[in-house]
Amino acid sequence: MPRRCGCGHPVPDAGGRAAPQTADVPADPAITQPTDDAPLGADLLPEPVARTLPHVPGVGADGRPRPDAPLVAVTGVTGYVGGRLVPELLAAGYRVRAIARRPERLRGRPWYDAVEVAQADAADPAEIRAALDGVDIAYYLIHSLGTGRRFEQRDRSTALTFGRAAREAGVGRIVYLGGLSPDVEDLSPHLASRKEVGEILLASGVPTTVLRAAVILGSGSASFEMMRYLTERLPAMTVPRWVENRIQPIAVRDVLRYLVGSAAMPPEVSREFDIGGPEVLTYREMMQGYAKAAGLPRRLIVPVPVLTPKLSSLWVGLVTPVPSGLARPLVESLVHEVVCEEHDIAEHVPDPPEGLIGFDRAMRLALARIREADVTTRWSSAGVPGVPSEPLPSDPDWAGGSLYVDERRITVDASPASLWRVLEAVGGERGWYSWSLAWRIRGLADRVVGGPGLRRGRRDPDRLVVDDAVDFWRVEEVDPGRLLRLRAEMRVPGLAWLELRVEPDGEQPEAAGGGPGRAAPVDPDRWATPPTTFAQRAVFHPHGLLGQLYWWSVYPFHGIVFGGMQRNIARAAQTAERARRDRARG
Secondary structure (H helix, E strand, O other), rough: OOEEEOOOOOOOOHHHHOOOOOOOOOOOOEEEEEOOOOOOOOOOOOOOHHHHOOOOOEEOOOOOEOOOOOEEEEEOOOOOOHHHHHHHHHHHHEEEEEOOHHHHHHHOOOOOOOOEEHHHHHHHHHHHHHHHHOOEEEEEEOOOOOOOOOHHHHHHHHHHHHHHHHHHHHOOOOEEEEEEEOOOOOHHHHHHHHHHHHHHHOOOOOEEEEEOOOOOEEOHHHHHHHHHHHHHHOEEEEEEHHOOEEOOOOHHHHHHHHHHHHHOOOOOOOOOEEEEOOOOHHHHHHHHHHHHHHHOOEEEEEEEEEOOOHHHHHHHHOOOOOOHHHHHHHHHHHHOOEEEOOOOOHHOOOOOOOOOHHOOOOOOOOHHHHOOOOOOOOHHHHHHOOOOOOOOOOOOOOOOOOEEEEEEEEEEEOOHHHHHHHHHHHHOOHHOOOOOOHHHHHHHHHHHHOOOOOOOOOOOOOOOOOOOOOOOOOEEEOOOEEEEEEOOOOOOOOOEEEEEEEEEEEOOOOHHHOOOOOOOOEEEEEEEEOOOEEEEEEEEOHHHHHHHHEEEEEEHHHHHHHHHHHHHHHHHHHHHHHHHHHHHHH
């Protein structure tokens, strides 16, 4: 039977570790500083865009930004573009301050130790004002795409707050990545909001660069993933008439080049710039171009007049990993033709010597990244709006209501190393090691109600870091060799977590010598020595009566789903262990 913990009762912490908190960092907005052994720009990016950019500070003799280099603040660092921009700025020689509401989400990023990290909500005037103190250039990469109703109001309010805070903090320039849109009155809500945000920032009193881009082509972008999966999964399709609209897409590498180069614009420049690649294509041509790059037969695409943006987004939500809530604003924006009217950006940020990246090359680069599992950020990096973000309530003094816990333990004839490798690779293409039909049905049901379902997959097939998306879960904590904690982002009437824990020789982490509440490192000899205890725990915090009913309605299936998952993971670890022993003997 599951253990039911009432209000105020102790709840054992997974792995003997405290749930991830921000209490171990100072309350000041700049909560971390670059470390002495931080990675160099050359380590992060073998070919940075700044390589051919004029007017960038350049790194010092030690390969790191100089102490007197301009300080750049980046918002939206957990998102697709922001996560890629940070290492490019470091390689260009800028000092970087990454601003995030939950800084612990950044811990797995390879550049984390090379930047300052500020904890702030861009919508909170006091927090964002403090986080922008001393900043020379501020990148505004925030938008409420896919957050549901009233997203325009949130975008408007946050932009007003940010612009005012930047002016009061004496920021020298704001750089904003917006959306390319035609000069018409009936813009889609998404494009209208992006346009309004640009206008608000331009009116803030701070010199502002607004870069207006259409579809961004790159491994992991929402627009690319939508096009990719539609093309791969549908050899023949009926599509809305907007597939014949003209679009000027741009490769993500060129977007990053324009973003980095915009930091050095002179103070008298404050305006919008259209940015796009060298080709103008229809969406039909883009899908056919992707099919060619991927080695697929030419697709049969038949436009019909009856598919509305709403119906199209629901279909996209079922066929692709992009949830319908995110697909709808993207689809609505495709109703408009989006073609650059000028290329004035080249006066301040010159095109690379080899020219801008064309569509075919952008497709080849994106596919190469996917095949090599080298996708650094994805559209899912930013999370799903409206899903739980609270850490696991494992504090013994937690008084947030009832928790339901399903806990299982099994001894595995495998080393901790073999078991951990299986656990860290769970989800995505490898699945969940139990009743696959039940997982598929649950994923489909989640997508029908607007959740991410199972099609987000994984960023990396073998390695996980904090904040990675894994199907409809989000990695909340990783203690390598010890603990993997996943937080559910599926639509459920409550908060849910799944913990997978490795205990060498069946030893509880507190008993391993690490002191109360913290696990000791696994001894190298025991890391390769069976047996190992595999502890698995599902935790659910119900919301109201519906949450209670949900738990008890799915509880009868736990033995099949969670029990089967534990047994099959144990078997996979034992198989891997036998293979390791055979290699050692051979």
